[in-house]
Amino acid sequence: xxGPVTRRTLLAGGTATLVAAPWVARAQANTLxxxxxxxxxxxxxxxxxxxxxxxLIEQDRINAAGGFLGRQIEFVFRDxxxxxxxxxxxxxxxxxxxxxxxxxxxxxxxxxxxxxxxMRDLNxxxxxTNSETSSLTADPKIRVPTAFRVARQGVHDAVAxxxxxxxxxNAKKINKWATCSPDYAYGRDTTAQxxxxxxxxxxxxxxxxxxxxKLGQPDFTEVxxxxxxxxxxxxxxxxxxxxxxxxxxxxxVYALFGQMTVAxxxxxxxxxAAIKNLPAGIQSATRYLETFPDTPANKEWGQAxxxxxxERPTNWSWQNSVAMHFYExxxxxxxxxxGKAIAAALTGLKINSPFGADGxxxxxxxxxxxxxAIGWGQTIPKDPFxxxxxxxDWGKIIELETEWKKQQNYS
Amino acid sequence: MDFNALGACFTxxxxxxxxxxxxxxxxxxxxxxxxxxxxxxxxxxxxNFAHGTFYMLGGYVAxxxxxATDSYALAVLAGAVAMALFGVLFERVLMSRVYGSxxxxxxxxxxxxxxxFDDIVKIVWGPEFRAMGMPAAxxxxxxxxxxxxxxxxxxxxxxxxxxxxxxxxxxxSRTRLGKTVRAAAVNPQMVSALGVNTTVLFAIVFAxxxxxxxxxxxxxxxxxxxxPGMGFSILIEGFIVTVIGGMGSIAGAMVAALIIGLVRGxxxxxxxxxxxxxxxxxxxGILVLRxxxxxxxxx
Numbered sequence: 001x002x003g004p005v006t007r008r009t010l011l012a013g014g015t016a017t018l019v020a021a022p023w024v025a026r027a028q029a030n031t032l033x034x035x036x037x038x039x040x041x042x043x044x045x046x047x048x049x050x051x052x053x054x055x056l057i058e059q060d061r062i063n064a065a066g067g068f069l070g071r072q073i074e075f076v077f078r079d080x081x082x083x084x085x086x087x088x089x090x091x092x093x094x095x096x097x098x099x100x101x102x103x104x105x106x107x108x109x110x111x112x113x114x115x116x117x118x119m120r121d122l123n124x125x126x127x128x129t130n131s132e133t134s135s136l137t138a139d140p141k142i143r144v145p146t147a148f149r150v151a152r153q154g155v156h157d158a159v160a161x162x163x164x165x166x167x168x169x170n171a172k173k174i175n176k177w178a179t180c181s182p183d184y185a186y187g188r189d190t191t192a193q194x195x196x197x198x199x200x201x202x203x204x205x206x207x208x209x210x211x212x213x214k215l216g217q218p219d220f221t222e223v224x225x226x227x228x229x230x231x232x233x234x235x236x237x238x239x240x241x242x243x244x245x246x247x248x249x250x251x252x253v254y255a256l257f258g259q260m261t262v263a264x265x266x267x268x269x270x271x272x273a274a275i276k277n278l279p280a281g282i283q284s285a286t287r288y289l290e291t292f293p294d295t296p297a298n299k300e301w302g303q304a305x306x307x308x309x310x311e312r313p314t315n316w317s318w319q320n321s322v323a324m325h326f327y328e329x330x331x332x333x334x335x336x337x338x339g340k341a342i343a344a345a346l347t348g349l350k351i352n353s354p355f356g357a358d359g360x361x362x363x364x365x366x367x368x369x370x371x372x373a374i375g376w377g378q379t380i381p382k383d384p385f386x387x388x389x390x391x392x393d394w395g396k397i398i399e400l401e402t403e404w405k406k407q408q409n410y411s
Numbered sequence: 412m413d414f415n416a417l418g419a420c421f422t423x424x425x426x427x428x429x430x431x432x433x434x435x436x437x438x439x440x441x442x443x444x445x446x447x448x449x450x451x452x453x454x455x456x457x458x459n460f461a462h463g464t465f466y467m468l469g470g471y472v473a474x475x476x477x478x479a480t481d482s483y484a485l486a487v488l489a490g491a492v493a494m495a496l497f498g499v500l501f502e503r504v505l506m507s508r509v510y511g512s513x514x515x516x517x518x519x520x521x522x523x524x525x526x527x528f529d530d531i532v533k534i535v536w537g538p539e540f541r542a543m544g545m546p547a548a549x550x551x552x553x554x555x556x557x558x559x560x561x562x563x564x565x566x567x568x569x570x571x572x573x574x575x576x577x578x579x580x581x582x583x584s585r586t587r588l589g590k591t592v593r594a595a596a597v598n599p600q601m602v603s604a605l606g607v608n609t610t611v612l613f614a615i616v617f618a619x620x621x622x623x624x625x626x627x628x629x630x631x632x633x634x635x636x637x638x639p640g641m642g643f644s645i646l647i648e649g650f651i652v653t654v655i656g657g658m659g660s661i662a663g664a665m666v667a668a669l670i671i672g673l674v675r676g677x678x679x680x681x682x683x684x685x686x687x688x689x690x691x692x693x694x695x696g697i698l699v700l701r702x703x704x705x706x707x708x709x710x
Contacts, residue, residue: 041529043638045538183684212684218635218644219440221565222679222686225433228560229426229680242540242636249542250634253562255553274542274636277550 032071032337035094037087037115038106038130040079043216043242046270047130047316051106052077053309054317058324068331076100080111082215087111091118091126100124101337104323105147106316109133109186110215119147125330125342127323130316132157133186134193137368138410146339148346148367150323152315154186157265157374158193159400160392161285164376165263166201168283169234174261175204178232180223180239180247183212187238194236197400208232216243220250232260240266245274252277265376269312272385282379284386287315288355291384292391293373297354318355322372325351326363357394370394417681428559430676436565438672439572443627444645445652445664446579447620453596453659454616457506458514460521462624462649463642464528469494469625470641471536473632474543483546487629494625495618502617507610525642532639543632568630575623576665583661592616596659651690655697657707666705 036055038048055075063072076098080087087107091114094100103126105115112131119126126147128136134155137143169175179195181187191210199205209230211223224247227235235256239247244266251257257279265285272278286292290302290312301321305313330345331337350362357373364370374397377389405411420426448462473490477483505524509517549564583589595602595612603609627645635641652671656663674693678686703709 041533041538041639043540043636043641045638046540049537049539210683211679214687216638216644218631218641219437221433221437222430222675225429225560225676226679226683228429229420242542242638245540245542246634246636249545249636252545253549253553253564253634254560258552270539274540275544277545 030071032068032073032102033076033098033100034073034102034104035076035078035091035098035100036104036106037078037080037090037094037111039082039108039111040077042081043246044082044108044240046241046268046314047108048079048106050268050270050314051104051129051316051320054305054313054320055104055106055324057305057308058321062324062328068328069335069337075104080107082108082111084111084114088114088118091115092122095122095124102327102342103127104129104320106130106320109136110184112136113142113185116142116144116147119144122146123339125327125337125339125346127326129320129323131186133189135189135408135410137366138405138408140410143367146343148326148343148363150326150361150363150369151319152372152374153368154190154193155401155404156370156392156397157285158190158197159397160374161263161265161376162194162197162201163392163396164390165198165236165283168263169202169205172261174233175202176206176208176231176233178209178211178227178230178235178260179207180211180213180227180235180237182215182239182243184215187212190238191236193404196404213239213243213247218246220247223247224251224254224256228254228256228259234261234263237262237264238266239264241268241271242274245271248275248278252279257282267379267386268314268316269385270314272379273312278379278381278385280378280380284377284379286373286375286377286386286389288313288318289384289386289389292375292386292389293354293357293359295354295359297359301354322351322353322355322361322369325353357391370398412682412685414681417677420677420680423558425558426680428557428561430680431673432559432561432565432569432676434673434676435569435669436672437675438669439569440627440631441645441648441652441671442576442665442668443572443623443630444649445656445668446576446661447623448649449653449656449659449661449664450592450623451616451620452653453661454592454599455506455510455613457510457517459506459620460518460646461501461524461528462620463644463646464525465494465498465621465624465642466628466645467532467637467639467642468497468528469628470632470635470637471532471541471628472625473629474536474541474637477543477546477632483548483633486543486632487626490629490632491622491626494628495622497625498617498619498621499614501621502614506617507613529639536637536639538639540636540638542636545633549633564633571630575626576661579619579623579661588615648690651694653704655694655704657704659708660704660706663704663706 040048078090080090105128109131112128128149132154134153137149179191181191213223263283267284268287290299329351330342334341334345346363350360353361356371361369361371374392375389377386451459469490472493473486476489477486505520554561652667656667678689682689
């Protein structure tokens, strides 16, 4: 349509806007806004974007089913770039200015602890979906009444991974290890947990060198050559996303993977796809795999995600999806959006899930999830990328986690 | 600090070769970025805070060219040429308007360009990291020299960067254009009064600077992840090199880049967890002894 805007059309438009305004405002007011914050740019933006993709699928599903308490939901996304101060500011802004009534904190651990502190002042429910650092919920001093974690947890992975790697190392007679993990809370804490359990299951383990590259470091050459000098038999790394891809690509240049066995719990589909020459035989945890758990529901979810986004989901994707399943069940149970009411409903809640080891995932009393699928296997350069997967024993995980919590004076 | 490990490394040829190669590759890529930065400052007395953006865009353009042609050589060429052209555009459209302005105004313009192009990269290539992957020609086992590991790909990169350093050095000292650029660095008014078209000259300087940064981004493409905002970290190290070498000195940039590279290479053995701090200590030490930098003119 073209032509000059006349006084008459302007007046007509203005009148229409005035008449329609209350309806529009009412419709907007009725929409339930859910704040989501994460790292949405930079080398580990995969964490945020694959979380956001998953939440948008959930938004459509939930709205098609009638929304939460009859209200359509709408996500408000914010990029904190993973900086703790910015993350704290964004969390307040989402609630106080953007009017969000629920929060999904999809930050990495570096920022989740900052968000956790903000939650003490805000009476809204918050689910941390990507922070794996155990103390976020395990430490009663850090735990917050209205904040929960729907994510894999460092100590769970450490027990599962250490049991698997101890068997692997015994079979291959490997006892000289090196570690290379990102230099922040998650990397330091989780590496320490892995080593603690690993040494428990295999007491002759010797750590010959440690490397702590910065998050988003562009060049790993100095780290790789340091690892080569130390001559370990195996390397354990917690690098992830773009950092892991760059590390593997740069490591290939030095034939690093021919000189030592590599073990990592952090291999996701898009990272596997981005690593052009994925070495075979990396001992790897299953972050998210369509083939583990090998169930129709899991495969269907993975393929639906691919169909919508033309890329495959990550570990963070399923965690964010499950967070929304927990919100959905808890809000229905509480029949309220009040932070305390949702918290009460979430505590101890068990839901059916394609990502559960036995088809269910439980929100434990200490505000963290258990029962999600964990397995370890080894990489191959093509689909399904990880084979020979051995599922973790959740009974053993809980037993050793309880012991660890006692040592930390957490319970 | 682990002086025993460092001492053991210096007495082991394999360790010296491996760490020196690692230092050289880090240093040479850094030199390509810092050379442009220092050249622009030397001639125009402008600190190009947007230089990291050239590095980032060079990497992304090379990535797209590589995906389209499957040729690493063409990808590198595309990254360098595109950034040389972008340098001219950047100088003509934006920077030429703030010559002689307050440094804060120049900083503001550069910072705006950084933010705008970080977002453009997000829109065009997506917010997630991209990886070019190693070209087939370089998917070969590393060389072992005196027991040390020397990756052929890095040997080639070091060779290319060294060649460019020589060409740049000879170009500046032997050619008419180079002599004019050097003269303009000392006295631009006199150069202009002698009939040299400084408008074209300044654009050429930005083209060379931008092209070098784009080349560095493109060369590093197969091993480094590409992501929006990646130019920032290289910019910081580029500045450190420029300051240590002496603002405006190409030779200084080369020496300083090699110092930083070698400090990184060997520092990781002797000072694990403190390599970044070590670089700043080296910088402070040099500036205390020579405030103008290693090859800079006295302040």
